[in-house]
Amino acid sequence: MRRFIFLILSCIVGLSASAQESGSLLIQNVRLFDGESISEGVDVVFENGKVAAIQAHAPDRQADQIIDGKGKTLLPGLINAHVHIWFPAHLAEAAKAGVLTVMDMHASRFSIPILKALKDSTGFANYLSAGPGATVPGGHGTQFGMPTPTIDSVTSAKSFTVDRVADGADYIKILREPSRPTINFEQIDTVIATAHAHEKLAVSHISRKADGIRLAASDLDGFVHIWFDEPSTKAEIEALVEGGQFMVPTILTNKRVIEYFEAQNQDIPHLSVEQLLAEIKKLHEAGINLVAGTDPPNLNINYGTDLFTELELFVESGMSPLEALKTATGNAAKAFHLQEAGWLKVGMPAHAFLVDGNPSENIGDARQVVHVWKAGKIVK
Ligand SMILES: [Zn+2]
Known part of the structure; x- marks a missing residue:
């Protein structure tokens, strides 16, 4: 009951927030990160929900509302490419942090349908979903207490995937996890082929390097975890480059898994945190498209500020702060063929946030959020 009341309250807050402000907004003399590069000292105008x-x-430019952007950076609303969400409150937590x-x-x-219905409500992040991932009875994904369809x-595998498309899935998720009964490679190939026949991307959970290398040779589009069992060789990285998949490595997630194994003295083969970061560096240097996600x-x-921790971990692995910002913006938009997120360019929806400082030089400044706008309206 308490959860239900919270859900209703969240909706009311969202509706009142979307009923405010109209006209043009000028953010003047600001540093702009547009999803791939930085421009210094620009004026950005939002009007009718768009850039x-x-x-x-130009000092004499006019608008209905003007914000001085000096010393600040304007960025596209961030994309978190690996979450699990049940309630509108989770979307609100994301939006408040600039994760739109x-x-x-x-x-x-x-x-x-419930979460997608909030697409035009200001206080909530836009929701894209795979729906249930492709798994088998007793497999990964069936242990969370929610009714989970399986391939059985x-x-x-084909009808499972067709069902997900009918549910309104934006892409298809595969759950390859050999610590339990797991979907086999033949089934995975069918899921991928069916997804592609319906113009959906197919992405996969993995935890073991061998599965990553095996799936690099398939038609899979991307991985939504990196393995945590052992370091990769040069030849294996080359196989991944050859495969052309993008990767959402979920560094923070894997780091916490590794820390848990170590705290429990678990006898499971795993990388050290140092080795995990070295894997990220290898993937980045090999040119694999890396995308931010926190699971x-x-x-x-959490659904909001922990995405900044993921960006900081990308920097810790050796990436420049500018490259790290791309993982939650342009890289994600490219990976998932997103048309309305990840970029701040003329004609795009004005999903953006303003921060103090310069996160393209000091990634920690991404946390200094001043304002968040969804479709040009302030997220309170
Ligand atoms: Zn997950």
Whole structure:
């Protein structure tokens, strides 16, 4: 009951927030990160929910509302490409932190229409979802207490995937996890081929390097974890480059898994945190498209500010702060073919946030959020 009341309250807050402000907003003389590069001293105009203009700063430019952007950086709303969400409150937590698009990687099929209905409500991140991931009876994804369809004697890999498309899935998630009964490679190939026949991308959970290397040779589009069992060789990285998949490595998630193994003295082969970061560095240097995702609520990871921790871990692995910002913006948009997120360019929806300082030089400044806008309206 308390959860239900919270849900209703969240909706009311969202509706009142979307009823405010109209007209043009000028953010003047600001540093702009547009999803791939930095421009200094520009004027950005939001109008009718979109980015209406980006021009060199001119002191006499007018608008209905003006914000001084000096010393600040404007960025596209961030994308978290690996979450699990049940309630609108999770979308609100993300939006408040500047995370305006979340990508669910295994969810109840019944929550998809409820969460997608908040697309035009200001206080909530936009929700994209795989719905339930492709798994088998007793497999990973079936242990969370929600009704989970599986590939079994009744439902083929093909009909499972067709069902997800019918549910409204934006992409198809595969749960390859050999610590339990798991979907086999033949079934995975069918899921991928069926997804592609319906113009959906197919992405996979992995935890073991051997599965990553095996799936690099398939038509899979991306991985939504990196392995944690052992370091890769040069030849294996080359196989991944050859495969062309993008990767959402969920560094924070894997780091917490490794820390848990170590605290429990678990006898499971695993990388050290140092080795995990070295794997990220190898993937980045090899040119693999890396995308930010944090897998909340697993391991007590939150839906909002923990995405900044993921960006900081990318920097710790050796990436420049600018490259790290791309993992939650342009890289994600490229990986998932997103049309309305990840970029701040003229004509795009004005999903953006303003921070103090310069996160393209000091990644910690991404946390200094001053304002968040969804479709040009302030997220309170
Ligand atoms: Zn997950």
